Amino acid sequence: VIELYTWPTPNGQKASIMLEETGLAYHTIAVDLGREAQFQPEFLKVSPNNKIPAIVDYDGSDGVTSVFESGAILIYLAEKTGILLPQRGLQRASSIQWLFWAISGVGPAIGRLGGALSQPNLDPAVLVPMEKEVARLMNVLSGQLSLFPFLAQEYSIADIAAFTWVQYFRSSLKELSAKQSLEPVDRWLREIAARPAVQRGLRPPKPVVRVPVASS
């Protein structure tokens, strides 16, 4: 069984969506960020960077295996089950490049802008470069999705990594991206959101034991 340490945020949802996609048995441990539970020594043993998500796999091929960082968790689970990350070649390189793009670009940019917009009286000199960066990334996303159904052509862990942040911020993107078409992005969001595993993975974490479900 796998333990998932998480909280209902776009980073946490990447791991829960992937676990649902794999059909692996897991149970969830809610790490209440509002109460600073991420600093508790028990959690720091699993995730020394004091951030969710993290997993502990009690059936790892080398024994008990803990993994933190959402991108590392996506790769670990993809390799464990052989899904959503091609094993070699061009398709693998493409999935990994878009995964890194999502993890290092989209997540931090939307996370920072979302955080800034929740502050009162923010200085435009701070806000405008953040908005420009999110608009730039959405332009890249829209361009790729106007050429291909998914980031690396086929649905992969790269899509999961970008999806949770883009769907979280979609309603705020309208003005930011006024000059570009978000239709390819909306088509992609709808297709991913229609997946039953994604719908289950987006539910807030419940600390219950899960039975395995077939991947869809």
Ligand SMILES: N[C@@H](CCC(=O)N[C@@H](CS)C(=O)NCC(=O)O)C(=O)O
């Ligand atoms: N690069 C990390 C980022 C994870 C992250 O920022 N997690 C946030 C919640 S979305 C967190 O746990 N914050 C708690 C803290 O910073 O103390 C990943 O992709 O897993």
